[in-house]
Amino acid sequence: MDEIVQEFLVESHENLDQLDQDLISLERDPASRELLSSIFRTLHTIKGTSGFLAFHQLESITHVGESLLSRLRDGDMVLTADTTTALLDMVDAVRSLLGDIEQHGAEAPRDYSALVGRLELLLQTGGVLPATAAAPAATAAATVAGQADDAVAGTTATVVEEPAPAAAEPEATRSRKKAAPADPVTEAVAAEVDAALAAGPADTDAAAPSEALAAAQVALEATATEVEQAAPTEASALVGAAVAQLADAVAGPAAPEEGRRAISDSTIRVDVELLDSLMNLVGELVLTRNQIVQRAVARDDAELLSSTHRLNIVAGELQEGVMKTRMQPIDNVWSKLPRVVRDLSLALGKQVNVVMEGKDTELDKTILEAVKDPLTHLVRNSVDHGVETPEARVAAGKPAEGTLLLRAYHEGGQVNIEITDDGAGIDPEKLRRKAVEKGIHTAESAARLGERELLNLVFAPGFSTAAAVTNVSGRGVGMDVVKTNIEKIGGLIDLSSVPGRGTTARIKIPLTLAIIPALVVTADEQRYAIPQVNLLELVRVEHGSTGPQVEHIHGTPVFRLRGNLLPLVYLREQLEQEPVDTGTTFIVVLQAGERQFGLVVDDIRDTEEIVVKPLGTQLRGVPLFAGATIMGDGRVVLILDAVNLAERAGMVADAHGSAGATQTHTTDDSERASLLLLGLADGRRVGLPLASVDRLEVLALQQVENVGGQEVVQYRGGILPLVRLDSVYGAYGHTEAEELQVVVCSSEGAPVGFVVHEIVDIVDAALSVRSGLDTGGHLGSAVVSDRVTELVDVAHAVRSLDPAALAPVPTYGA
Amino acid sequence: MSHQYCTFHLADHLFGVPVETVQEVLRRQETTPVPLASPEISGLLNLRGQIVTAVDLRRRLDLPVASDDVSAINVVVRTPEGAVSLIVDKIGDVLEPADDDFEPAPDTVPQSVRDLVTSVCKLDGQLMLVLDTELAVTVGKAA
Numbered sequence: 001m002d003e004i005v006q007e008f009l010v011e012s013h014e015n016l017d018q019l020d021q022d023l024i025s026l027e028r029d030p031a032s033r034e035l036l037s038s039i040f041r042t043l044h045t046i047k048g049t050s051g052f053l054a055f056h057q058l059e060s061i062t063h064v065g066e067s068l069l070s071r072l073r074d075g076d077m078v079l080t081a082d083t084t085t086a087l088l089d090m091v092d093a094v095r096s097l098l099g100d101i102e103q104h105g106a107e108a109p110r111d112y113s114a115l116v117g118r119l120e121l122l123l124q125t126g127g128v129l130p131a132t133a134a135a136p137a138a139t140a141a142a143t144v145a146g147q148a149d150d151a152v153a154g155t156t157a158t159v160v161e162e163p164a165p166a167a168a169e170p171e172a173t174r175s176r177k178k179a180a181p182a183d184p185v186t187e188a189v190a191a192e193v194d195a196a197l198a199a200g201p202a203d204t205d206a207a208a209p210s211e212a213l214a215a216a217q218v219a220l221e222a223t224a225t226e227v228e229q230a231a232p233t234e235a236s237a238l239v240g241a242a243v244a245q246l247a248d249a250v251a252g253p254a255a256p257e258e259g260r261r262a263i264s265d266s267t268i269r270v271d272v273e274l275l276d277s278l279m280n281l282v283g284e285l286v287l288t289r290n291q292i293v294q295r296a297v298a299r300d301d302a303e304l305l306s307s308t309h310r311l312n313i314v315a316g317e318l319q320e321g322v323m324k325t326r327m328q329p330i331d332n333v334w335s336k337l338p339r340v341v342r343d344l345s346l347a348l349g350k351q352v353n354v355v356m357e358g359k360d361t362e363l364d365k366t367i368l369e370a371v372k373d374p375l376t377h378l379v380r381n382s383v384d385h386g387v388e389t390p391e392a393r394v395a396a397g398k399p400a401e402g403t404l405l406l407r408a409y410h411e412g413g414q415v416n417i418e419i420t421d422d423g424a425g426i427d428p429e430k431l432r433r434k435a436v437e438k439g440i441h442t443a444e445s446a447a448r449l450g451e452r453e454l455l456n457l458v459f460a461p462g463f464s465t466a467a468a469v470t471n472v473s474g475r476g477v478g479m480d481v482v483k484t485n486i487e488k489i490g491g492l493i494d495l496s497s498v499p500g501r502g503t504t505a506r507i508k509i510p511l512t513l514a515i516i517p518a519l520v521v522t523a524d525e526q527r528y529a530i531p532q533v534n535l536l537e538l539v540r541v542e543h544g545s546t547g548p549q550v551e552h553i554h555g556t557p558v559f560r561l562r563g564n565l566l567p568l569v570y571l572r573e574q575l576e577q578e579p580v581d582t583g584t585t586f587i588v589v590l591q592a593g594e595r596q597f598g599l600v601v602d603d604i605r606d607t608e609e610i611v612v613k614p615l616g617t618q619l620r621g622v623p624l625f626a627g628a629t630i631m632g633d634g635r636v637v638l639i640l641d642a643v644n645l646a647e648r649a650g651m652v653a654d655a656h657g658s659a660g661a662t663q664t665h666t667t668d669d670s671e672r673a674s675l676l677l678l679g680l681a682d683g684r685r686v687g688l689p690l691a692s693v694d695r696l697e698v699l700a701l702q703q704v705e706n707v708g709g710q711e712v713v714q715y716r717g718g719i720l721p722l723v724r725l726d727s728v729y730g731a732y733g734h735t736e737a738e739e740l741q742v743v744v745c746s747s748e749g750a751p752v753g754f755v756v757h758e759i760v761d762i763v764d765a766a767l768s769v770r771s772g773l774d775t776g777g778h779l780g781s782a783v784v785s786d787r788v789t790e791l792v793d794v795a796h797a798v799r800s801l802d803p804a805a806l807a808p809v810p811t812y813g814a
Numbered sequence: 815m816s817h818q819y820c821t822f823h824l825a826d827h828l829f830g831v832p833v834e835t836v837q838e839v840l841r842r843q844e845t846t847p848v849p850l851a852s853p854e855i856s857g858l859l860n861l862r863g864q865i866v867t868a869v870d871l872r873r874r875l876d877l878p879v880a881s882d883d884v885s886a887i888n889v890v891v892r893t894p895e896g897a898v899s900l901i902v903d904k905i906g907d908v909l910e911p912a913d914d915d916f917e918p919a920p921d922t923v924p925q926s927v928r929d930l931v932t933s934v935c936k937l938d939g940q941l942m943l944v945l946d947t948e949l950a951v952t953v954g955k956a957a
Contacts, residue, residue: 284863287863288863526846526847526849575849575850576849576850577849613864613865615858615865615867616865616866616867616895616896616898617895617952618851618852618855618867618869618898618951618952618953619848619851619855619867621851621852622848622850622851624849624850625848628846628858628865629865630860630863630865634844634860635844635846635860636845636846636857636858636859636860636865637846638846638848638858
């Protein structure tokens with residue numbers, strides 16, 4: 001069933017319950033405009049939605065009801081018992097129609113003309129059913145209808161319970177019926193109905209309720225004919241309705257299909273605030289768990305350890321579960337975009353086709369809310385500035401219809417959202433001129449700007465490349481707001497563009513704001529947490545070693561990271577603390593907006609899941625801290641804000657802000673991946689997908705043990721099988737070193753250590769040049785840094801191991 | 815009607831805050847210093863999972879910095895913006911002085927103190943300075 005219909009059903013069921021209550025209250029307080037308005041609104045909602053979903057029967061019934069209510073609300077009519085009954089009947093009708101929709105996905109053909117007729121009649125007479133000769137008959141018939149309902153209810157109950165109460169039920173109604181005023185027609189009807197009802201349940205056993213109902217129906221039909229003869233107006237219609245209801249009861253399934261819960265029972269609505277507080281509590285639990293786990297490990301108490309292990313698992317699952325309740329697919333936001341694009345492209349005379357990939361990618365509700373506006377803005381921008389007019393497109397040799405690709409996917413605990421158009425792209429030269437024009441850069445500094453920096457100028461406040469200000473865009477506000485909003489939720493945005501081929505905006509946002517992974521570092525004995533989302537890599541520089549060292553340009557420290565200059569920021573200096581020389585420099589390479597820089601810290605501890613808590617108002621003036629968290633030992637630790645850190649360090653987005661190979665490439669459509677480049681003994685290069693690499697280790701040769709011909713080491717409480725890449729690739733002829741360079745990878749949950757000759761580099765490479773030269777054990781080849789590099793297939797390598805060596809290693813990776 | 819005051823000692827003075835503003839009183843807690851924050855901020859403490867800012871009341875009131883042998887007590891007060899801890903020397907009794915015993919702080923009291931003291935209560939042999947907690951914890955906003 002459509003999600004929209006499901007939602008409608010859930011909502012309507014709630015509304016109907018409310019309606020019932022309201023109507024009853026209204027009867028006691030007929031003048032209450034508040035109640036009337038509430039009822040009217042509720043009904044109007046159902047009517048509106050059912051009209052929109054093309055449930056016409058529902059619409060027509062609610063429509064009459066609504067008309068009646070509007071007269072009542074406006075004071076043109078006074079509520080009478082007849083009206084209330086009619087309205088309640090209408091609510092019942094709506095409910096049964098909704099039931100049909102829920103079960104069959106469509107309205108079942110039912111005849112509600114009698115009900116509609118009654119409602120219309122009430123509308124004409126002002127709330128009183130006409131006191132003609134037919135009146136008593138009508139009353140009688142109404143009772144019949146009521147009894148028929150009872151009978152249905154009673155008999156249905158028989159199915160699930162024992163037959164006795166069902167038989168008792170009509171007895172009660174019968175005695176009630178007896179008390180009604182005597183009247184020839186009424187009595188005739190009553191007698192028949194009594195007979196019918198008596199016949200029904202009396203014969204009924206739990207197995208055959210339908211038969212009883214059918215009997216009742218036959219009897220009632222006879223009554224209907226009789227009544228028709230006596231008073232051929234509304235009364236007959238009403239009895240007709242009763243017959244129809246019975247007929248439905250006979251024909252329709254007595255109980256909903258098993259195994260499928262009614263929609264109103266399978267979902268509940270929960271206050272978001274309640275979820276938030278649950279989330280907070282889970283956060284506390286995670287913190288407490290961290291504390292307990294830390295203590296337990298120190299205790300060396302096996303029982304305690306196993307309990308904490310259990311606690312660990314439960315807390316983890318709970319956290320995941322609660323997190324899930326807040327997760328919503330990105331489609332909730334995306335679904336509105338095709339309409340935006342359609343309207344906009346129509347207005348601009350453009351043709352744009354929206355393609356979506358990864359609609360099901362889920363995000364925390366708060367984050368989803370936060371990216372809604374930035375996404376809409378980016379999409380509008382793409383249609384307005386990116387995609388050209390059909391003529392221009394055809395002239396450029398492109399199809400007249402532009403394509404806007406929305407892509408979302410999870411990666412490393414984050415969500416990536418890409419908005420790609422195949423439009424004109426952004427001309428860097430134009431940006432350069434504009435930057436000078438706007439006074440953001442001097443002609444000189446603009447000339448030095450790299451392509452990436454130029455593109456990111458788009459995010460500068462007041463910067464617009466649109467030639468004309470339209471009602472859509474070009475006012476120069478927006479992109480800076482987009483960036484600010486995304487950074488506010490701990491996300492990053494990046495633009496790349498190829499003139500003539502299109503523009504891509506990439507947004508990287510955390511899955512959730514509540515619990516985030518962070519790296520813990522220290523400065524001056526104090527710990528600080530750095531959100532993992534900002535973290536690129538860690539570099540350790542031993543002073544006096546032969547490796548690369550920190551160098552200075554005019555007193556400014558820089559570090560050569562794979563040939564690029566990485567500006568360094570000393571955390572101690574930023575925190576106004578005394579510098580210290582420990583003999584080793586730990587550099588945390590951070591990405592802050594478009595900038596990359598190395599943060600020099602005293603020491604690097606572990607990564608930990610942290611719960612971000614806001615700082616008090618007294619500390620709002622210190623932008624360097626994004627918040628605080630409580631660590632496993634109960635101490636408060638401040639969270640560093642990478643963007644502010646970079647700003648405070650006076651870093652401007654100039655030419656030396658980049659490191660790594662990423663920036664030297666512009667985007668192309670080929671597959672890209674981060675690779676760990678490894679050197680074999682014979683000088684060959686192989687690449688490992690960085691995603692599968694867990695750790696790099698240096699192990700002493702004597703640690704290596706032999707199990708059934710398989711080299712293994714004891715590693716983090718488990719056994720790590722080793723694979724010598726040199727032998728896999730047939731590269732021999734090297735002398736055995738005392739220390740082994742090991743790359744720990746995991747594939748399908750099983751860890752494996754690759755022993756390599758040297759670890760060369762991490763590169764972000766296009767994998768476009770793949771060859772089919774698969775000799776087994778590798779995925780193919782690619783040209784990386786001008787050298788042919790074979791790509792290791794980790795899964796294959798793991799499978800090739802002796803299964804015995806892959807005995808469970810439970811504590812690994814914990 | 816008289817009110818109850820939670821009192822505490824700070825240097826040679828006795829301060830009082832309305833008892834209903836005090837959430838709890840704790841002995842010295844491990845705090846995490848916050849670099850770059852104004853000097854009145856003594857750090858952050860973990861109050862049952864809640865992060866609370868601690869304000870060094872001596873610095874806030876321009877009183878001489880405490881010597882090490884003075885034990886620091888946290889008086890956690892409720893403010894509209896959440897709980898804040900006031901670091902004081904020693905906790906005193908809860909007092910309920912008569913309303914007649916209060917009068918505004920004399921003009922000769924230094925402005926920095928007078929700003930935070932709403933009134934002075936004349937107790938037997940001692941004065942109790944009534945502290946405006948909301949103002950006392952307003953620190954470093956402009957920084």
